[in-house]
Amino acid sequence: AQKITQTQPGMFVQEKEAVTLDCTYDTSDQSYGLFWYKQPSSGEMIFLIYQGSYDEQNATEGRYSLNFQKARKSANLVISASQLGDSAMYFCAMSSLDSNYQLIWGAGTKLIIKP
Amino acid sequence: EAGVTQSPTHLIKTRGQQVTLRCSPISGHTSVYWYQQALGLGLQFLLWYDEGEERNRGNFPPRFSGRQFPNYSSELNVNALELEDSALYLCASSLRIQETQYFGPGTRLLVL
Numbered sequence: 001a002q003k004i005t006q007t008q009p010g011m012f013v014q015e016k017e018a019v020t021l022d023c024t025y026d027t028s029d030q031s032y033g034l035f036w037y038k039q040p041s042s043g044e045m046i047f048l049i050y051q052g053s054y055d056e057q058n059a060t061e062g063r064y065s066l067n068f069q070k071a072r073k074s075a076n077l078v079i080s081a082s083q084l085g086d087s088a089m090y091f092c093a094m095s096s097l098d099s100n101y102q103l104i105w106g107a108g109t110k111l112i113i114k115p
Numbered sequence: 116e117a118g119v120t121q122s123p124t125h126l127i128k129t130r131g132q133q134v135t136l137r138c139s140p141i142s143g144h145t146s147v148y149w150y151q152q153a154l155g156l157g158l159q160f161l162l163w164y165d166e167g168e169e170r171n172r173g174n175f176p177p178r179f180s181g182r183q184f185p186n187y188s189s190e191l192n193v194n195a196l197e198l199e200d201s202a203l204y205l206c207a208s209s210l211r212i213q214e215t216q217y218f219g220p221g222t223r224l225l226v227l
Contacts, residue, residue, distance in 0.1 A: 035215065043203050045158075045218035091157070100171055101213040103148075105158050 002027050002099045004092050006106035013082050014114050020067070021077040021109050023092030029053075032096035034075040035103065036066065039089040048090075051075055087113045116141065119219035121206050127225045128196050136191040136222045140208030146170075147189040148207040148216055149181060158205065164189055165212065193224075201226045 003026040013019045025034065036048040051059045051066045059066040067076040079086055092106040120139045128134050140147050149161040160173040164183035178194040187208075193200055203223050207216035 033213065037218075043152075043205075043221045043223070045205055045207070045221075047215055047217055050215055095213055102160055102163065102171060103158075103216060107157050 002094060002096065002104045004094055004104050004106035006092055006109050008109045009107070010110040010112070012112050012114055015084060016081055019079045019082050019086075019111065021079075021090050021092075021111065023075045023077065023106060025073050025075060025092075025094050027073075027094065027096055027098060029096035029098045032094055034066070034068070035093045035095070036064070036075075036077045037091045037093065038086075039091065039108075041088070045091070049077065082113050084113050084115060087111060119206060119208050119217055121204075121219040121222050123222060124220065125223045125225075127227065129227050130196055130198060132196050132226075133192065133194045134196060134224060136193075136204050136206075136224075137188065138191070138206030138208075138219060139188045140206075141210075141217055144208035144210050144217075145187055146209045146212060146214075147183055147187065148209070149189070149191045150205045150207070151175075152203040152205060152221075153199070154202070161204075162191065170212075196226045198226050200224065 005024045032053045034051045038046045049061045049064045051068045063080045065078045089108045091108045093103040095101045122137045146165040148163050150158040163171040167183050181191040183189045203221045205221045207218045209216045
């Protein structure tokens with residue numbers, strides 16, 4: 001069965017520090033996609049970064065990078081030089097043929113950046 | 116390029132009433148997805164439409180229904196509202212199946 005696990009319900013991080021949000025996944029598919037989304041208190045779900053299972057390089061988008069360790073089935077999000085505006089819920093999600101390409105969501109991590 | 120739009124932004128209804136939520140996808144996107152997010156919880160998949168057809172449905176009762184129009188916009192209808200239907204309803208669109216989903220700002224529904 002497809003599953004996404006985010007083990008950190010909440011995190012406090014000092015402004016300007018780097019932060020790593022954990023995500024592990026479970027799938028029997030060989031081809032799958034991993035996504036990270038940010039949800040501020042306004043409610044909108046903002047797409048951050050994508051990693052395909054066959055991508056050899058870790059994905060990067062500005063201050064966001066994805067630490068993809070396929071053998072360990074982990075896809076951690078790294079935010080460099082955190083800013084106050086990074087305070088939000090962060091969700092990890094996966095899609096694959098086995099899920100009919102529906103996104104399987106983790107429970108989320110609430111990140112609070114301290115000034 | 117305009118993002119996914121949803122209307123209305125907020126809605127207050129009473130138990131037993133019916134509600135219609137609307138979503139316009141990003142131009143060129145043919146797939147539209149609906150999610151429910153109750154307060155403090157994760158996203159629950161509701162419905163997926165692609166090319167005017169319902170492709171998949173989450174574990175929700177039949178009083179949740181919808182449709183997709185020829186211009187790929189979509190409506191979500193909820194009949195016989197219950198208190199537990201109070202939630203943020205998010206719509207997303209993607210260019211094709213398995214492509215990245217981009218979300219709208221959501222509609223906050225409160226059922227009294």
